Amino acid sequence: MTRGFYIGRFQPYHQGHHRVVQDIAEEVDELVVGIGSADQSHSVRNPFTGGERIMMITKALADLDLVTYAVPLEDINRNAVWVSHVRSMSPNFDVAYSNNPLVVRLFEEAGIEVRGSPMFDREVLRGTEIRERMIASEDWSELVPDAVENVVAEVDGVERIRRVSDTDVEASPSD
Amino acid sequence: MTRGFYIGRFQPYHQGHHRVVQDIAEEVDELVVGIGSADQSHSVRNPFTGGERIMMITKALADLDLVTYAVPLEDINRNAVWVSHVRSMSPNFDVAYSNNPLVVRLFEEAGIEVRGSPMFDREVLRGTEIRERMIASEDWSELVPDAVENVVAEVDGVERIRRVSDTDVEASPSD
């Protein structure tokens, strides 16, 4: 039995992520999807809560023939303990999938196998692109699984990101 | 569609929890199982990591005809923001199940419906009882679902709790 680990912020979970997961599914029996910055929300960069992203991922993966776990990970802001943090919050895994050079390095220094995660249509299938389309009232729904579109609608997500986008990029509630 | 929320520490997830979940399954379409103190582990009171408990719960609930989410919740140590913390890390829910008077009060002050969760064979089906049996080398496996027994074996959990039980109750690594 092989269990893989795939990390992202998933703001939102989109077709690019989905194709990566489908590819990984060929190689592993079970997959942990780690949701980074799970404690961040209501900003242009991180519009959706950890719980909303758990819903997106669980719904989008329901039809896959693969045991999956959607695990929210709060930021810990100390690179040297990040791998331990991830391992303690996740079911055990044998291999990690990532293209983020920092993640790759951290896992490798901890002696964990890392494989590159192929990226698809990277020009368009990016969280930034989708969030910008939401703000600009352009079509974004084709870029995400149907289940994600439903979750965004349920939580009134487009209105939320549009509203907070009027705030200064670095703004916090006290500005 | 009704979604319920059920919280515990699940150290470990046992038959008492399982019967509660089976009962709740009669009333809701989906269930979020919130894993409290998910950041605590390797102590007599909290032997298993958040990730190990996610595995226990996901495996034990696999056969249930109910969409379930196992959501780890780090301690926040501020009762007044605890409900917001839970809601942001969990898929939306309509009703919470708990017998913990503090939890009931906090949810009620936040305007969330709470229902009591019936308890079964409370004398024996308690985490404390199971952990004490593990330490004393008495039989405990009948008190948990088979899936949980397997996870405990996979992570060498009985040896872990026995070892850390030699440490003073309040001990930390620096004692």
Added chain:
Amino acid sequence: MTRGFYIGRFQPYHQGHHRVVQDIAEEVDELVVGIGSADQSHSVRNPFTGGERIMMITKALADLDLVTYAVPLEDINRNAVWVSHVRSMSPNFDVAYSNNPLVVRLFEEAGIEVRGSPMFDREVLRGTEIRERMIASEDWSELVPDAVENVVAEVDGVERIRRVSDTDVEASPSD
């Protein structure tokens, strides 16, 4: 102009505190009332939120001929920086009033003058006594200023402390 500093948890603010403040009022022109453990609430030991305690104190001191500031102080859990924390969150003060030996020592090591705060009818005028009476449905209102009684009523405080008192003393929401 002399400004004093008086610290407590004020769970709740009672006649014993009030007499201390009245005595201090003889010696200073302005008084900062520091509310300790301001981030703790909804427990038997700390039933009221920081905001509720600000209200109690501000209302109770309204008639005093003394400029007062009610300043909530979150716990910092590091004695060596506690004085700096207090000073940065409070208007400048010339003298601190306390009978807590730890507080006295910390202020003295920081070179701040400390004066003892006389205590009145210490058998009865204690937060513990008042909270126990609330839980036991005994009369407690004579032990607090009228303004405090009103705040407790407004926030349904007696019911809150009674409810959370059913929880284990050390319990947290995840128990």
Added chain:
Amino acid sequence: MTRGFYIGRFQPYHQGHHRVVQDIAEEVDELVVGIGSADQSHSVRNPFTGGERIMMITKALADLDLVTYAVPLEDINRNAVWVSHVRSMSPNFDVAYSNNPLVVRLFEEAGIEVRGSPMFDREVLRGTEIRERMIASEDWSELVPDAVENVVAEVDGVERIRRVSDTDVEASPSD
């Protein structure tokens, strides 16, 4: 009885804030002034401590015919729990005043009424403008209430901001 809530960083509290408060005073009986980023100080963006800002606001509002509370709020850096944090540290309020789109959104998602706070002479009456004038030794005192000018003098605030402005914008003590 209506209680309002008005939030800002107040670095420093200036005539623009003061006119907003005077306007709000027409609509409410009591006003909570929430001091954001109360734990930040000694930087160009946040030169004054929480305690210094409490003094500015309390002194500037002393003559107003309005019960006011100046409440310092430490940053919590989790938008999803920010409203709970504010509510637990503040006396209860019925309506919040803000023009910050993120604040407006967060309060609205929590079901709290929000009203826009009119802004006055926004070109000049901004904290940034005042802080830049302090650094450049230009006249700034006409932009703040007299009480604020006194507090800045008492804490040697102009010298402080000038000195720390020599540090790189993002600098911390360890740079």
Added chain:
Amino acid sequence: MTRGFYIGRFQPYHQGHHRVVQDIAEEVDELVVGIGSADQSHSVRNPFTGGERIMMITKALADLDLVTYAVPLEDINRNAVWVSHVRSMSPNFDVAYSNNPLVVRLFEEAGIEVRGSPMFDREVLRGTEIRERMIASEDWSELVPDAVENVVAEVDGVERIRRVSDTDVEASPSD
């Protein structure tokens, strides 16, 4: 070249610790002395600051023919990441010395060799014993190296622990 790691709270560093270090010196070329709970001070259980304990250890080990490092370690309160925390704050080490069952288990789960640290005259050579003698004005100085006695004198340590011992055991500044 072999580097060892030895952890304790060292409240204060005493002859029992010193003999352990002398024994370890036979087996390693360099030794890291990790100071646990370095952020705790001014309590009966942790009277001395991290910096004061660095001084005690550095002075007491000055004559030893062994390269030593005294490394303060702030508490992290998450057992599952504790080993990573220690490793990131310490020079690399090959073997850890400890008798604390929790520490032994945590290092072993991380794949690090652990050796027992022999204990000497455990009845008397304990931090608790020494701290109680300080409070009771009994002789304690024979139980610590001369260098430690000097540091305790320099920081007025006996008076400090006596004073804070009047506070309730669990007391914090806000009690």
Added chain:
Amino acid sequence: MTRGFYIGRFQPYHQGHHRVVQDIAEEVDELVVGIGSADQSHSVRNPFTGGERIMMITKALADLDLVTYAVPLEDINRNAVWVSHVRSMSPNFDVAYSNNPLVVRLFEEAGIEVRGSPMFDREVLRGTEIRERMIASEDWSELVPDAVENVVAEVDGVERIRRVSDTDVEASPSD
């Protein structure tokens, strides 16, 4: 006996720092070298862990005729308590050496003597310059003491910084 305090991030410790220390050695009997942002690592700006930097400094200063202490300091992100934090983690000191205007101001407000630390060949002897050379495979080793070159080699530091430099400047593991 005079003890000095000198703070930096030392990413890495280089010849510029070393000459400052040699100069300070003329004025003091003992020197505390405070390692700022000790909890940060594995980024372009902070490639080395606190423990790795302790090694660099201890090894580089071994031949100096000066008692030195290398003290890691975790970030505390609250300027108003930073001096207390430093003092509690460091042996007592009489004078601080710094050119950082914020550090100078914070120490001065706390009543601690500060002396400027002369800088040498500032064009080249900067951490930024050295880190950029490491990334660009240019010669950097002449800019650091031999002991530091050895530590960088032992921890495979050049490969680490090169690898993480592919990550976006602001990237965290979850990007």
